[in-house]
Amino acid sequence: MLTNRLFRTAAPIALAALALTGCGPDDGGAPAAASKGTFAAPLALKTAADVTETHFPDNQKTQLSVTPVSVVKGDKAAVEKLGVGLLNGKTPYYVTTTYTHKGGEADNGSFNFKLLLHGTDPKRAYTFAPSWGAKFEPCQEASDTDLRLAAGKPVTTCEIYLVPEDVQPAFVGFQGERDAGKPSDETGTAPEVVWKAS
Structure with missing residues (x-):
C-alpha cells in the first residue's frame, strides 16, 4: 500500500537513483x-552536532541536533526483497541517525533528505532509498508521524543507502541548505557538517 511518504519521496529518489541509510540502536549517550x-x-560517529535546516518547499528554518549512530554494510538479498530495483552495481548500507528538534519551525521530515553518505570524494553524495513503508527489521525507517518534529521531540531512524560497489563509505554529512526537492549526486556549494563513517 502506498503511503504519503512514498508520494513525497518517489520523484526525488527516482532522480537521485542513489543510496542507503542506517540502522541499529545506540546503547550509550552521544557526546556533544x-x-x-x-x-x-x-x-566521530555518535557525536551530536547542532545544525540549522531549511526545509522545502516553504524555506522555513529548524534548529536540530543530528547524531549519526552507525553505518553498517547491508544484505543485498534482503534489500532486493523490498523491490527497490536499484541494486544493480550497488551495495546497500544501513545508516542510523537520531534527530532532535531544538527550536524554530516544526519539520515534517525534510531533514531526513539532508543526510548524505560520501566516499572519499566530498563532492559526490549518496542519498537514501526509502523502504516504501515496508517493515524491514534490519533497517527500519521511522513512520511519517515519528518524522514530524517539533518542540524538543527526537526520532531515531534507519535508512538504506545504495552505494556503487567500488565505493567505500568514508563520511556522513548533513547539508542543511540542500534543496532536497531537487536531489543530485553532486553536493553543490552549501556547507556540510561531517562525521567519519566508521
Whole structure:
C-alpha cells in the first residue's frame, strides 16, 4: 500500500537513483560536538552536532541536533526483497541517525533528505532509498508521524543507502541548505557538517 511518504519521496529518489541509510540502536549517550566537523577534521560517529535546516518547499528554518549512530554494510538479498530495483552495481548500507528538534519551525521530515553518505570524494553524495513503508527489521525507517518534529521531540531512524560497489563509505554529512526537492549526486556549494563513517 502506498503511503504519503512514498508520494513525497518517489520523484526525488527516482532522480537521485542513489543510496542507503542506517540502522541499529545506540546503547550509550552521544557526546556533544565541541565544533562542527569538516571533511578535513570530521566528527566521530555518535557525536551530536547542532545544525540549522531549511526545509522545502516553504524555506522555513529548524534548529536540530543530528547524531549519526552507525553505518553498517547491508544484505543485498534482503534489500532486493523490498523491490527497490536499484541494486544493480550497488551495495546497500544501513545508516542510523537520531534527530532532535531544538527550536524554530516544526519539520515534517525534510531533514531526513539532508543526510548524505560520501566516499572519499566530498563532492559526490549518496542519498537514501526509502523502504516504501515496508517493515524491514534490519533497517527500519521511522513512520511519517515519528518524522514530524517539533518542540524538543527526537526520532531515531534507519535508512538504506545504495552505494556503487567500488565505493567505500568514508563520511556522513548533513547539508542543511540542500534543496532536497531537487536531489543530485553532486553536493553543490552549501556547507556540510561531517562525521567519519566508521
